[in-house]
Amino acid sequence: xxxxxxxxxxxxxxxxxxxxxxxxxxxxxxxxxxxxxxxxxxxxxxxxxxxxxxxxxxxxxxxxxxxxxxxxxxxxxxxxxxxxxxxxxxxxxxxxxxxxxxxxxxxxxxxxxxxxxxxxxxxxxxxxxxxxxxxxxxxxxxxxxxxxxxxxxxxxxxxxxxxxxxxxxxxxxxxxxxxxxxxxxxxxxxxxxxxxxxxxxxxxxxxxxxxxxxxxxxxxxxxxxxxxxxxxxxxxxxxxxxxxxxxxxxxxxxxxxxxxxxxxxxxxxxxxxxxxxxxxxxxxxxxxxxxxxxxxxxxxxxxxxxxxx
Amino acid sequence: xxxxxxxxxxxxxxxxxxxxxxxxxxxxxxxxxxxxxxxxxxxxxxxxxxxxxxxxxxxxxxxxxxxxxxxxxxxxxxxxxxxxxxxxxxxxxxxxxxxxxxxxxxxxxxxxxxxxxxxxxxxxxxxxxxxxxxxxxxxxxxxxxxxxxxxxxxxxxxxxxxxxxxxxxxxxxxxxxxxxxxxxxxxxxxxxxxxxxxxxxxxxxxxxxxxxxxxxxxxxxxxxxxxxxxxxxxxxxxxxxxxxxxxxxxxxxxxxxxxxxxxxxxxxxxxxxxxxxxxxxxxxxxxxxxxxxxxxxxxxxxxxxxxxx
Amino acid sequence: xxxxxxxxxxxxxxxxxxxxxxxxxxxxxxxxxxxxxxxxxxxxxxxxxxxxxxxxxxxxxxxxxxxxxxxxxxxxxxxxxxxxxxxxxxxxxxxxxxxxxxxxxxxxxxxxxxxxxxxxxxxxxxxxxxxxxxxxxxxxxxxxxxxxxxxxxxxxxxxxxxxxxxxxxxxxxxxxxxxxxxxxxxxxxxxxxxxxxxxxxxxxxxxxxxxxxxxxxxxxxxxxxxxxxxxxxxxxxxxxxxxxxxxxxxxxxxxxxxxxxxxxxxxxxxxxxxxxxxxxxxxxxxxxxxxxxxxxxxxxxxxxxxxxx
Numbered sequence: 005x006x007x008x009x010x011x012x013x014x015x016x017x018x019x020x021x022x023x024x025x026x027x028x029x030x031x032x033x034x035x036x037x038x039x040x041x042x043x044x045x046x047x048x049x050x051x052x053x054x055x056x057x058x059x060x061x062x063x064x065x066x067x068x069x070x071x072x073x074x075x076x077x078x079x080x081x082x083x084x085x086x087x088x089x090x091x092x093x094x095x096x097x098x099x100x101x102x103x104x105x106x107x108x109x110x111x112x113x114x115x116x117x118x119x120x121x122x123x124x125x126x127x128x129x130x131x132x133x134x135x136x137x138x139x140x141x142x143x144x145x146x147x148x149x150x151x152x153x154x155x156x157x158x159x160x161x162x163x164x165x166x167x168x169x170x171x172x173x174x175x176x177x178x179x180x181x182x183x184x185x186x187x188x189x190x191x192x193x194x195x196x197x198x199x200x201x202x203x204x205x206x207x208x209x210x211x212x213x214x215x216x217x218x219x220x221x222x223x224x225x226x227x228x229x230x231x232x233x234x235x236x237x238x239x240x241x242x243x244x245x246x247x248x249x250x251x252x253x254x255x256x257x258x259x260x261x262x263x264x265x266x267x268x269x270x271x272x273x274x275x276x277x278x279x280x281x282x283x284x285x286x287x288x289x290x291x292x293x294x295x296x297x298x299x300x301x302x303x304x305x306x307x308x309x310x311x312x313x
Numbered sequence: 314x315x316x317x318x319x320x321x322x323x324x325x326x327x328x329x330x331x332x333x334x335x336x337x338x339x340x341x342x343x344x345x346x347x348x349x350x351x352x353x354x355x356x357x358x359x360x361x362x363x364x365x366x367x368x369x370x371x372x373x374x375x376x377x378x379x380x381x382x383x384x385x386x387x388x389x390x391x392x393x394x395x396x397x398x399x400x401x402x403x404x405x406x407x408x409x410x411x412x413x414x415x416x417x418x419x420x421x422x423x424x425x426x427x428x429x430x431x432x433x434x435x436x437x438x439x440x441x442x443x444x445x446x447x448x449x450x451x452x453x454x455x456x457x458x459x460x461x462x463x464x465x466x467x468x469x470x471x472x473x474x475x476x477x478x479x480x481x482x483x484x485x486x487x488x489x490x491x492x493x494x495x496x497x498x499x500x501x502x503x504x505x506x507x508x509x510x511x512x513x514x515x516x517x518x519x520x521x522x523x524x525x526x527x528x529x530x531x532x533x534x535x536x537x538x539x540x541x542x543x544x545x546x547x548x549x550x551x552x553x554x555x556x557x558x559x560x561x562x563x564x565x566x567x568x569x570x571x572x573x574x575x576x577x578x579x580x581x582x583x584x585x586x587x588x589x590x591x592x593x594x595x596x597x598x599x600x601x602x603x604x605x606x607x608x609x610x611x612x613x614x615x616x617x618x619x620x621x622x
Numbered sequence: 623x624x625x626x627x628x629x630x631x632x633x634x635x636x637x638x639x640x641x642x643x644x645x646x647x648x649x650x651x652x653x654x655x656x657x658x659x660x661x662x663x664x665x666x667x668x669x670x671x672x673x674x675x676x677x678x679x680x681x682x683x684x685x686x687x688x689x690x691x692x693x694x695x696x697x698x699x700x701x702x703x704x705x706x707x708x709x710x711x712x713x714x715x716x717x718x719x720x721x722x723x724x725x726x727x728x729x730x731x732x733x734x735x736x737x738x739x740x741x742x743x744x745x746x747x748x749x750x751x752x753x754x755x756x757x758x759x760x761x762x763x764x765x766x767x768x769x770x771x772x773x774x775x776x777x778x779x780x781x782x783x784x785x786x787x788x789x790x791x792x793x794x795x796x797x798x799x800x801x802x803x804x805x806x807x808x809x810x811x812x813x814x815x816x817x818x819x820x821x822x823x824x825x826x827x828x829x830x831x832x833x834x835x836x837x838x839x840x841x842x843x844x845x846x847x848x849x850x851x852x853x854x855x856x857x858x859x860x861x862x863x864x865x866x867x868x869x870x871x872x873x874x875x876x877x878x879x880x881x882x883x884x885x886x887x888x889x890x891x892x893x894x895x896x897x898x899x900x901x902x903x904x905x906x907x908x909x910x911x912x913x914x915x916x917x918x919x920x921x922x923x924x925x926x927x928x929x930x931x
Contacts, residue, residue, distance in 0.1 A: 038414050041356025047659025049688060051681075059396045060408060063360075063386055067412040070358055070384040075688040077681055080392070083698070087677045091889035094896075099678060099888060102911040103685040105656050270408060271400035278403075293411035347723050350665025368705045369717060372669075372695055376721040379667055379693040389701070579717060580709035587712075602720040 010121040010128040011302055013137040014174050019181045026147050028301035029294075035071050036296040045074035048307055051104035052076060053096070054131070055084045055111045060270065060292065061131050061140070065108050068299035077104060094123045101125040106306055109133070127306040135170060141269065142174040144298040145228070148291040152265045153225050161187040161220050163250055164230035164275070166196040171269050172230055173200055180209035187220040188213045191246045194236060217250055222259045227252070227285075228267045229275050253277045257285060267291050319430040319437040320611055322446040323483050328490045335456050337610035338603075344380050345605040354383035357616055360413035361385060362405070363440070364393045364420045369579065369601065370440050370449070374417050377608035386413060403432045410434040415615055418442070436615040444479060450578065451483040453607040454537070457600040461574045462534050470496040470529050472559055473539035473584070475505040480578050481539055482509055489518035496529040497522045500555045503545060526559055531568045536561070536594075537576045538584050562586045566594060576600050628739040628746040629920055631755040632792050637799045644765050646919035647912075653689050654914040663692035666925055669722035670694060671714070672749070673702045673729045678888065678910065679749050679758070683726050686917035695722060712741045719743040724924055727751070745924040753788060759887065760792040762916040763846070766909040770883045771843050779805040779838050781868055782848035782893070784814040789887050790848055791818055798827035805838045806831045809864045812854060835868055840877045845870070845903075846885045847893050871895045875903060885909050 017025075035042045050069045052062055057080070066076045079087070079100070087096050093116060101107055101124040109117050110131040117130035117137070132138040149155055160179055162172050166188050176196070179186055186209055188196050195213065204211050214220060221227065229252060237243035251274055252266065268276055268288040280286055326334075344351045359378045361371055366389070375385045388396070388409070396405050402425065410416055410433040418426050419440040426439035426446070441447040458464055469488055471481050475497050485505070488495055495518055497505050504522065513520050523529060530536065538561060546552035560583055561575065577585060577597040589595050635643075653660045668687045670680055675698070684694045697705070697718070705714050711734065719725055719742040727735050728749040735748035735755070750756040767773055778797055780790050784806050794814070797804055804827055806814050813831065822829050832838060839845065847870060855861035869892055870884065886894060886906040898904055 038356060038358065047656060047689070049656065049685060057392060057395050059388065059392050063388075063409065063412045066386055067358060070386075071356070077684055077688075078387075078696075079677065079681075082391070082700070083675060083677050086675050087889075090891070095889060098907050099910050100681065102907060103681045103914065271396075271404060273400070289407050289411060292408050296412065347665060347667065366701060366704050368697065368701050372697075372718065372721045375695055376667060379695075380665070387696075391700070580705075580713060582709070598716050598720060601717050605721065 009306075010117075010130075011139055011306070012117050012121060012128070012130045014139045014142050014178055015137075017139075022143070022146065022178070022181070025143060025298070025301050025305070026150055028305060029147050029297040030151070032072075032300040032304070033297045036068070036293070036300055038071060041073070042071060043073035044304055045069060045072040045307060048074040048106070049104040050074055050076050050106045050108060050303065051100050052078045052108050052131075053084060053100055053110070054079065054081055055088065055109075055116075057081050058110050058132060060295070061110065064292075064295035065129075065131065065140075065299050068296050068303055071296070072300055072303065074303070093120060097123045097128075098125070106303060129302060129306070137174065138170060139174070140295070140299060140302065141171055142178050143302075144291065144295040145171075145175050145267065145269075146178055147298050148267060148287060148294045149226055149265070151294065152287050152290065153263065156183045158225040159185040159187065159223060160226040160228060161189055161217075161224040162228045162230070163189040163217060165194045165232045165236060166190040167194040168233075168236070169230050172196075172228070175228065176200065176204055176209075177207075180204045180207040185210045185212070187224060189215070189217050189220060189250070191215055191232070191249075194232065217256075221256060222261070225261060225263060226265055226267065227260075229272075230269060231273060231275055247274065251275060251277065252280055254279045254283065257283060260285065318615075319426075319433075319439075320448055320615070321426050321430060321437070321439045323448045323451050323487055324446075326448075331452070331455065331487070331490070334452060334607070334610050334614070335459055337614060338452075338456050338606040339460070341381075341609040341613070342606045345377070345602070345609055347380060350382070351380060352382035353613055354378060354381040354616060357383040357415070358413040359383060359385050359415045359417060359612065360409050361387045361417050361440075362393060362409055362419070363388065363390055364397065364418075364425075366390050367419050367441060369604070370419065373601075373604035374438075374440065374608050377605050377612055380605070381609055381612065383612070402429060406432045406437075407434070415612060438611060438615070446483065447479060448483070449604070449608060449611065450480055451487050452611075453600065453604040454480075454484050454576065454578075455487055456607050457576060457596060457603045458535055458574070460603065461596050461599065462572065465492045467534040468494040468496065468532060469535040469537060470498050470526075470533040471537045471539070472498040472526060474503045474541045474545060475499040476503040477542075477545070478539050481505075481537070484537065485509065485513055485518075486516075489513045489516040494519045494521070496533060498524070498526050498529060498559070500524055500541070500558075503541065526565075530565060531570070534570060534572060535574050535576065536569075538581075539578060540582060540584055556583065560584060560586065561589055563588045563592065566592060569594065627924075628735075628742075628748075629757055629924070630735050630739060630746070630748045632757045632760050632796055633755075635757075640761070640764065640796070640799070643761060643916070643919050643923070644768055646923060647761075647765050647915040648769070650690075650918040650922070651915045654686070654911070654918055656689060659691070660689065661691035662922055663687060663690040663925060666692040666724070667722040668692055668694050668724045668726060668921065669718050670696045670726050670749075671702060671718055671728070672697065672699055673706065673727075673734075675699050676728050676750060678913070679728065682910075682913035683747075683749065683758075683917050686914050686921055689914070690918055690921065692921070711738060715741045715746075716743070724921060747920060747924070755792065756788060757792070758913070758917060758920065759789055760796050761920075762909065762913040763789075763793050763885065763887075764796055765916050766885060766905060766912045767844055767883070769912065770905050770908065771881065774801045776843040777803040777805065777841060778844040778846060779807055779835075779842040780846045780848075781807040781835060783812045783850045783854060784808040785812040786851075786854070787848050790814075790846070793846065794818065794822055794827075795825075798822045798825040803828045803830070805842060807833070807835050807838060807868070809833055809850070809867075812850065835874075839874060840879070843879060843881060844883055844885065845878075847890075848887060849891060849893055865892065869893060869895065870898055872897045872901065875901060878903065
């Protein structure tokens with residue numbers, strides 16, 4: 005049923021396939037919490053080939069593999085850059101795929117994962133390729149919404165830099181597969197690209213744009229905050245004004261829906277006050293945890309495919 | 314019985330608790346030597362979060378965990394510093410504790426471990442926090458004395474920098490719990506702080522200060538040497554004189570007690586001549602090994618607590 | 623039968639011992655491919671102490687150990703250099719051998735592995751010591767020839783820098799143990815040292831020197847290519863001419879033997895065109911894989927010895 009050899013982009017998945025991954029993740033959550041040991045992937049080896057640091061992603065994959073009884077090889081950014089001085093990415097991937105059963109690739113260049121998949125003798129999982137894709141982040145975001153709220157019939161606000169943010173574009177496409185209202189909250193300069201907006205509407209999504217967080221915060225079920233990078237603003241004063249206007253504090257939460265969940269891909273800087281952490285709405289650390297069962301689901305599905313092939 | 318959720322400072326332990334840890338370590342020593350495999354911590358994950366390098370400590374924890382069937386996540390100083398640029402220690406600890414069952418923290422700032430324990434969802438072990446505490450070092454020192462000599466009714470000389478040395482302060486406090494005579498041997502400028510000396514005497518310890526190693530070396534059962542750092546001396550000539558006067562050579566050992574043991578937290582520079590290594594008194598490499606069963610004892614005790622909680 | 627306590631140099635092995643290692647490797651290949659799990663080295667710990675990066679070698683050892691159920695401690699070059707600032711290699715080895723059952727050492731200085739073996743309390747495997755030895759590379763080269771061609775009665779061309787190349791010297795000595803014709807193909811400036819040539823002839827090998835690859839390529843069973851380093855040539859034009867003349871392209875392969883195998887220790891730069899990769903002659907990625915069963919064989923043989931000791 006799940007016969008992929010690689011996980012490169014969310015666009016490769018049908019809604020059925022996504023649902024199947026989310027269901028599998030839920031089955032595996034008991035192992036993700038370490039409540040019981042598993043030997044599902046005993047004897048299997050995953051290689052983390054990370055050309056740039058991404059500690060959260062690396063640890064989440066590593067924990068997923070180890071909690072299922074598998075083993076992990078790590079190539080950090082220093083080692084990866086050293087190896088890449090001497091040979092092409094194609095050769096590196098061909099060599100490392102001799103030593104493992106699945107290869108997790110993080111690379112600064114868009115398209116690197118797709119290219120790597122051509123040369124690897126084992127399945128590739130894209131753990132972020134620059135301005136390209138980061139499908140496991142989107143899957144864990146969806147899973148968090150499913151587990152802490154629900155995926156159909158809800159209203160989601162996505163807040164922050166919607167122009168450049170890879171994470172939010174991918175999430176918006178995925179949400180458009182479900183019956184979801186999407187409010188896009190950003191400063192005027194960082195609105196979502198028109199092509200993406202038309203895509204979403206073409207998929208049947210109800211999309212609403214605003215620059216005022218206050219106009220939507222009390223109506224949504226999910227508030228997904230992302231960082232606005234200082235570098236996007238030539239004028240520091242303008243940056244401070246914008247950043248300040250999307251900062252979540254407890255005061256802002258007085259009239260929100262009772263079952264609101266607040267998400268953030270982390271790390272947060274000033275986007276969410278630490279006082280918010282102790283409210284029942286805060287789900288961003290839980291979201292971090294949900295990366296483990298999602299990656300477990302993908303790993304088991306790829307390895308099972310591998311075994312049956 | 315052992316219901317701690319964190320190991321931060323020796324001061325948190327009663328003598329009964331220390332004895333219980335030492336006893337547990339001895340039970341686990343057979344696994345520490347790799348003589349038989351164990352799955353006591355199978356399915357469990359320990360994260361090493363090291364904001365500064367401390368290879369001996371890191372490896373000792375890692376071996377302890379792996380010999381008991383557990384798995385390890387490593388965040389070295391480069392990765393840790395990269396993650397700490399983007400977020401607070403509190404957030405880092407909250408995230409990483411989602412991925413493991415116990416977190417071992419090494420941090421240059423005093424108080425970091427105590428603070429981390431407030432935010433972690435899993436038990437924290439302090440593997441050194443700057444000028445603060447390093448309880449597992451003290452426990453392995455005590456364990457070495459217990460295994461290679463005995464803990465009651467002995468005479469211990471602690472030699473070196475007694476003013477700034479965190480290791481020796483913590484060891485002195487721990488020894489004062491037992492019926493032990495303590496000789497404090499240091500240059501005049503690096504004498505133990507008066508407050509610590511009074512504390513020790515208040516605890517009932519027999520304490521003796523001297524700057525002459527020769528005046529005590531033939532009477533002690535344990536000789537604990539530490540390094541004197543060059544930086545403590547404005548005058549290089551003065552440093553050389555002092556360092557030379559506490560250097561252990563085979564000549565110095567002609568009239569020592571037959572059962573003397575020599576300890577050193579390592580690395581040693583010139584404090585102990587390599588000729589001493591082959592004498593029966595040299596126990597500093599054995600001491601390094603004893604870090605494994607001690608850390609095994611702590612890990613199993615914390616995880617058992619965890620399971621029953 | 624295999625009672626070594628260390629693997630330092632090919633010269634320590636008799637031909638019988640080599641054959642025994644190659645046979646063992648073949649038995650273990652099924653585990654190297656991850657086709658079935660193994661717990662042969664369960665509970666055992668291997669430490670990788672790498673004073674310089676060598677990712678391929680490190681990963682190959684790590685995979686070998688993990689596929690056999692063992693665990694691995696990694697000390698990368700940064701950590702190793704940090705530890706070596708504070709103490710001698712002898713002390714580092716004594717400390718780390720307290721934490722493991724076998725120690726794999728990579729060091730830039732010739733003789734480092736032999737010295738380490740004197741101080742280690744566990745077996746040492748030399749994973750390359752500068753201009754010294756790298757026996758596991760030679761063993762995997764032999765194993766590749768055995769598996770993809772045969773070891774007796776064949777003709778082997780070794781191509782490239784034969785003056786400085788440690789890899790090719792060691793391989794040539796090993797081939798001379800078998801009934802093999804050896805063609806040494808190099809530019810005039812990089813001919814094999816006369817002493818080595820006489821050694822080979824003294825061992826009974828049929829040795830032939832040339833600077834023309836075309837004069838031998840159609841007659842050999844094994845073509846072993848190595849890199850010629852730019853730094854060996856004061857004149858860049860001379861370097862380009864030489865490097866170009868030893869570059870393997872598909873055109874060169876029109877009249878080769880049907881069962882020719884092409885090998886390369888990797889990484890390759892321009893020595894082999896990527897078009898060659900898809901020919902049936904290309905075995906250099908397979909060669910990379912064969913490092914795993916060879917290292918498995920050595921690890922199991924050393925540990926078995928250890929157990930019986």
